[in-house]
Amino acid sequence: MIRFENVGLRYGMGPEILRDVTLHIPERSFQFLSGPSGAGKTTLLRLLFLSLKPTRGLITVFGKDRARITRHELPLLRRRIGVVFQDFRLLDHMTTYENVALPLRVRGREEASYRTDVTELLKWVGLGDRMHVLPPILSGGEKQRAAIARALIEQPEVLLADEPTGNVDPPLARRLLRLFIELNRLGTAVVIATHDLGLMDQVDARRLILSGGRLDVYE
Numbered sequence: 001m002i003r004f005e006n007v008g009l010r011y012g013m014g015p016e017i018l019r020d021v022t023l024h025i026p027e028r029s030f031q032f033l034s035g036p037s038g039a040g041k042t043t044l045l046r047l048l049f050l051s052l053k054p055t056r057g058l059i060t061v062f063g064k065d066r067a068r069i070t071r072h073e074l075p076l077l078r079r080r081i082g083v084v085f086q087d088f089r090l091l092d093h094m095t096t097y098e099n100v101a102l103p104l105r106v107r108g109r110e111e112a113s114y115r116t117d118v119t120e121l122l123k124w125v126g127l128g129d130r131m132h133v134l135p136p137i138l139s140g141g142e143k144q145r146a147a148i149a150r151a152l153i154e155q156p157e158v159l160l161a162d163e164p165t166g167n168v169d170p171p172l173a174r175r176l177l178r179l180f181i182e183l184n185r186l187g188t189a190v191v192i193a194t195h196d197l198g199l200m201d202q203v204d205a206r207r208l209i210l211s212g213g214r215l216d217v218y219e
């Protein structure tokens with residue numbers, strides 16, 4: 001689904017952050033992306049989300065060569081990739097429901113056509129009773145789940161999550177992990193960037209480990 005071949009990335013004239021990274025994210029797969037702080041996990045996620053271009057190497061996304069994707073095609077491909085950012089990026093002046101519905105509204109969909117989907121998804125992530133609350137009132141874990149719901153509303157083929165359990169207590173981290181596993185069972189490929197060894201030990205999943213700019217894959 002997404003393939004990297006000998007990918008290198010540097011910011012400006014800085015050192016190479018990623019070096020010769022070769023990677024395949026298969027359909028319906030589940031993997032953790034780990035490595036020390038500053039190893040380049042967020043950078044790798046940004047490459048997967050097409051918000052960065054590699055400085056060298058080949059990336060193909062849904063069969064398309066990254067270098068040949070036009071500005072017009074980019075939003076269509078991105079819609080197939082859900083992302084949960086480290087800082088959630090919820091809009092504070094919109095309710096939880098409105099935040100999750102926003103990608104559909106932006107596309108010009110009528111509310112009547114998506115109201116049930118948004119409501120069901122919010123119930124699925126455990127926010128059924130927080131739908132009409134503004135994000136500043138949500139707890140860290142609730143914000144996290146709202147961000148997950150927003151990433152899932154367009155039924156992406158792959159979900160990328162950057163440290164999704166970074167700010168939550170262990171019981172909630174386990175709950176979020178169960179949510180990702182269930183999502184994966186329903187057919188979505190999942191990539192979770194995390195430092196949390198305890199979290200990774202709870203699932204027998206692929207591990208992508210970044211260190212010194214290189215990526216090792218443990219199946």
Ligand SMILES: Nc1ncnc2c1ncn2[C@@H]1O[C@H](COP(=O)(O)OP(=O)(O)OP(=O)(O)O)[C@@H](O)[C@H]1O
Pocket residue numbers: 011014017035036037038039040041042043044
């Ligand atoms: N926009 C940028 N411009 C220049 N350097 C950057 C930029 N973004 C990240 N870097 C550098 O790239 C390296 C990798 O950063 P990145 O955020 O990808 O690591 P990470 O593994 O996600 O770290 P953490 O676990 O601490 O979030 C770091 O040295 C960082 O300073």
